Amino acid sequence: MSSKVLIVGATRGLGASLRKLYTSKPSTHVFATTRSDKQPESQPHVSWIQNVDLTKPDVGHKLVSQLPSSLKLSTVIITAGYFGLESFDTPDWGKQVQMYTTxxxxxxxxxxxxxxxGFLGEGSKVILVSSESGSITLRHESEGGGNYGHHASKTALNMVGKLLSLDLKPDGVAVGLVHPGFMRTEMTKGVGFDKYWDDGGAVTPDEAAESLATFIDGFDISKTGQYWAPRGPRDIGTAEPVLGAGLSTPLQLPW
Structure with a gap:
């Protein structure tokens, strides 16, 4: 059976890796979004959706207006994000607004x-890419404070996902929140986190995409509204200090 996957934020990082992974499956067609108004290079099994900017109020309308009217999506993955580095001494209003908005x-x-x-229905899955940084329970004194917008916007996303799961459950649509892993991306490098890549067990976006796609395959309405780390605790430095040893993979994360 063919499946239709929508990836919001498909031009780089995890989104690009998911796009490549899903289009490698002959029975899957990917609808991939880009912020650009230029059509990316044509690829087999990909339909590009242009001008999709998550900082704009009309983002939802812009997206749906470019989808085929008869389309039924099996999976929607929203991966787009922004990380603006902050500290207690240098909070940044503009960065925080952009992080919360996105x-x-x-x-x-x-x-x-x-x-x-009508693009979602019985059996559809919506996966919102969050982060373990959005877990209040996992925040630990060993990490200190700072990065208010990044952490708190992910916590807000977790609440959004929980509420969406309640709204969409009657329609048979499952909504999941995921921490895909600490990744070796331009985003983490851009805020200086590349110095933690080796000690923190950072993986490539391709590796994170593989484990996330496997998790999505097994995700269904029985897990709707839940918060998971498909790769388990291996790159979550506060997991064992807070939750104890012998943690499972995948790992359901605490709010």
Missing amino acids: SAIAPVFVVQQLAKA
């Missing part, structure tokens, strides 16, 4: 528009 506001409008337009 991570926690835009997904509501994207998912709501997809549902209302």
Whole structure:
């Protein structure tokens, strides 16, 4: 049976790796979004959706207006994100607004528009890429404070996902929150986290995409509204200090 996958934020990092992974499956067609107004290079099994900017109020409308009217999506993965580095001494209003908008506001409008337009239905899966940094329980004094917008916007996203799961459960649509892993991306390098890649067990986006796709295969309505780390605790430095030893993979994360 063929499947239709929508990847929001498909041009780089985890989104690009997911796009490559899903298009390698002959029975899967990917609808991939880009912020650009230029058509990316044509690829087999990919339909590009342009001008999809998660910082704009019309993002949901812009997206659904470019999808085929008869489309039924099996999976939607919202991967797009922004990380603006902050400290207690240098909080940044603009960075925080962009992080909250991208991570926690835009997904509501994207998912709501997809549902209302009939692109989601019984058996559809919506995966919101969050982070273990959004877990209040896992925040530990060993890590200190700072990065307010990044951490708190992921916590807000977790609440958004939980609420969406309640709204969409009657329609048979499952909504999941995931920490895909600590990744070796331009985003983490851009905030200086590349110095933690080796000690922190960072993986490539391709590796994270493989484990995430496997998790999505087994994700269904019985897990809707839950928060998971498909790769387990291996790259979550506070997991064992807070939750103890012998943790499972995948790992259900605490809020």
